[in-house]
Amino acid sequence: MTTEEKIFNAARIVFQKKGFAGARMQEIADQAGINKAMLHYCFKSKQLLFEAVFMNAFSQLAPQINEIFNSDATVFEKIRKFTHSYISFVIVNPYLPPFVIQEMNNNPEFVMSFLNHKNKPNPTPLLAQIEKEIADGIIKPIHPKQLLLDIFSMTVFPFAAKMMVKGIIQLSETEFNEMMEERKTSIAETIINSIKK
Amino acid sequence: MTTEEKIFNAARIVFQKKGFAGARMQEIADQAGINKAMLHYCFKSKQLLFEAVFMNAFSQLAPQINEIFNSDATVFEKIRKFTHSYISFVIVNPYLPPFVIQEMNNNPEFVMSFLNHKNKPNPTPLLAQIEKEIADGIIKPIHPKQLLLDIFSMTVFPFAAKMMVKGIIQLSETEFNEMMEERKTSIAETIINSIKK
DNA sequence: ATCTTTGTTAACCAAACGGTTAAACCGAAC
DNA sequence: GTTCGGTTTAACCGTTTGGTTAACAAAGAT
Numbered sequence: 001m002t003t004e005e006k007i008f009n010a011a012r013i014v015f016q017k018k019g020f021a022g023a024r025m026q027e028i029a030d031q032a033g034i035n036k037a038m039l040h041y042c043f044k045s046k047q048l049l050f051e052a053v054f055m056n057a058f059s060q061l062a063p064q065i066n067e068i069f070n071s072d073a074t075v076f077e078k079i080r081k082f083t084h085s086y087i088s089f090v091i092v093n094p095y096l097p098p099f100v101i102q103e104m105n106n107n108p109e110f111v112m113s114f115l116n117h118k119n120k121p122n123p124t125p126l127l128a129q130i131e132k133e134i135a136d137g138i139i140k141p142i143h144p145k146q147l148l149l150d151i152f153s154m155t156v157f158p159f160a161a162k163m164m165v166k167g168i169i170q171l172s173e174t175e176f177n178e179m180m181e182e183r184k185t186s187i188a189e190t191i192i193n194s195i196k197k
Numbered sequence: 198m199t200t201e202e203k204i205f206n207a208a209r210i211v212f213q214k215k216g217f218a219g220a221r222m223q224e225i226a227d228q229a230g231i232n233k234a235m236l237h238y239c240f241k242s243k244q245l246l247f248e249a250v251f252m253n254a255f256s257q258l259a260p261q262i263n264e265i266f267n268s269d270a271t272v273f274e275k276i277r278k279f280t281h282s283y284i285s286f287v288i289v290n291p292y293l294p295p296f297v298i299q300e301m302n303n304n305p306e307f308v309m310s311f312l313n314h315k316n317k318p319n320p321t322p323l324l325a326q327i328e329k330e331i332a333d334g335i336i337k338p339i340h341p342k343q344l345l346l347d348i349f350s351m352t353v354f355p356f357a358a359k360m361m362v363k364g365i366i367q368l369s370e371t372e373f374n375e376m377m378e379e380r381k382t383s384i385a386e387t388i389i390n391s392i393k394k
Numbered sequence: 395a396t397c398t399t400t401g402t403t404a405a406c407c408a409a410a411c412g413g414t415t416a417a418a419c420c421g422a423a424c
Numbered sequence: 425g426t427t428c429g430g431t432t433t434a435a436c437c438g439t440t441t442g443g444t445t446a447a448c449a450a451a452g453a454t
Contacts, residue, residue: 003401019303021219025442035403040443065365098302104360105295106216115364123366140390145366146376146383150351152362157350160357163301165349167312168262169320169342179343186343193337194391200431222412232433237413 004042006032011043012053016095019102020050054103055114057096064089065121068151075133076196078126080188083155087184090159091177097159123148139195147195154187201239203229208240209250213292216299217247251300252311254293261286262318265348272330273393275323277385280352284381287356288374294356320345336392344392351384 001009010032014023025046029036043049068082090097104111123145130144158165158180166176198206207229211220222243226233240246265279287294301308320342327341355362355377363373 019216019218019299021216022303024440026440036442037404037444038402041401046442098299101358101361102216102295102299102302104358104364105299106214106219108360111360112364121365142387143376143379143383145368145372146379146387148366149355149362149376150384150387152365153350153354154347156358157354158346161298161301161353163305163308164298165346167301167309168318168349169345171342175342179340179346182340182343186340187347190339190347190388190391194387221410223410233412234414234434235432238431243412 003032003034003038006034007039007042007049008052008056011039011049012056015050015053016057016099019099020046020106023050051110051114054100054111057100060089060093061096061100062121069121069123069126075126075130075139076188076192079151079191080185082151083187084184086155087180087187090156091180094159094162097156098162101160137197140197142195147191151187151191154191155183158183200229200231200235203231204236204239204246205249205253208236208246209253212247212250213254213296216296217243217303220247248307248311251297251308254297257286257290258293258297259318266318266320266323272323272327272336273385273389276348276388277382279348280384281381283352284377284384287353288377291356291359294353295359298357334394337394339392344388348384348388351388352380355380 007028011023011028014028014031018024018027023046025039026036028049029039032038039049043052064082064086067085068078071078071081073081126148127144130139130142130147133139134141158176162176165171166173171179204225208220208225211225211228215221215224220243222236223233225246226236229235236243236246240249261279261283264282265275268275268278270278323345324341327336327339327344330336331338355373359373362368363370368376
């Protein structure tokens with residue numbers, strides 16, 4: 001593993017745990033097992049190191065989203081595939097959703113500008129497909145964007161607000177994990193149940 | 198307005214916008230229009246000032262939650278009331294959910310300990326009620342905690358991850374607000390639609 | 395062998411940070 | 425009008441922060 005990779009991995013861990021403002025360059029250096037000056041030798045500044053970590057995190061989430069946007073499956077199949085693959089992925093990378101959401105809220109101008117250039121997922125085809133299946137009588141009338149938001153909400157929220165969810169619904173870590181396993185399929189059934197004719 | 202109130206309101210604005218780590222005592226003082234020393238005169242330390250703001254924020258959200266936990270309405274009525282009143286409340290206080298969720302994730306030990314002492318909402322009665330209505334044949338079989346999580350997810354997520362939602366689904370501020378208005382009723386219909394027999 | 399480039403470090407720096415102090419302010423009581 | 429308590433401020437302090445510097449070491453290139 002190169003020094004640059006060691007720094008990057010250390011930075012990912014620290015940034016995802018503490019956020020941009022809470023992260024310390026010294027802590028990243030310690031985590032990487034190298035001198036603090038190397039951070040600036042390799043990545044110029046805290047801001048640039050953070051941007052590298054953030055873009056990497058976001059680009060890991062993008063494929064999961066494109067899976068629901070770009071494929072030729074039916075809407076029901078897309079919902080089943082997306083929820084299953086997204087939850088599977090996020091169980092292994094639990095820090096990703098809260099990190100991305102937190103930094104997008106704290107730093108909207110940077111993120112929105114970068115979102116306009118790179119990796120911009122395009123929901124338009126899926127929205128049109130939903131409208132077509134409504135017209136074909138497969139799906140009950142519903143606003144397509146609301147449906148999309150329902151799917152994202154049910155899938156992402158438990159990971160984005162894990163501590164709050166555990167606190168309010170009173171779940172142990174084991175119970176939480178068991179529920180997420182079950183959600184790989186239950187979310188799709190709930191959604192489809194509510195929109196199928 | 199007393200000085201203490203001016204400080205508290207300023208602190209709420211700054212903490213909710215930048216989080217604990219990103220907030221600066223000087224910025225809070227400027228926002229309040231008073232000298233920085235007054236912050237420590239009134240609130241001792243940054244940590245204590247933050248705790249005051251956080252507990253106030255959380256205690257504002259608690260009534261919305263207790264509304265779904267403690268009342269003698271049917272499950273369907275509770276779902277309708279909760280989603281409507283929570284979204285109405287949060288439209289006026291949009292910074293609250295991301296703030297609470299972010300700080301709960303970043304500071305779980307402090308929050309969980311405080312959650313165990315104060316304002317601990319108790320979901321047990323509602324969970325039992327859901328199971329009873331399943332047994333009575335009113336609701337389709339579903340794990341009650343999953344149902345509860347579905348409701349929270351659909352209601353809270355769009356506000357917790359507003360920037361991400363706007364970016365991915367490609368919504369203007371106006372479209373977002375219109376969707377949230379519609380969600381006051383559409384979430385309950387979606388959920389009820391999927392669980393009613 | 396010597397020079398140049400690249401990787402690495404300890405020591406250092408100025409600015410920003412949370413927090414303290416001592417003095418000034420100010421209305422009320424006497 | 426002087427005293428006295430709480431309130432408010434300017435100035436200050438020690439520490440931490442992101443970032444820099446200069447020296448050094450290893451590895452090719454000439």
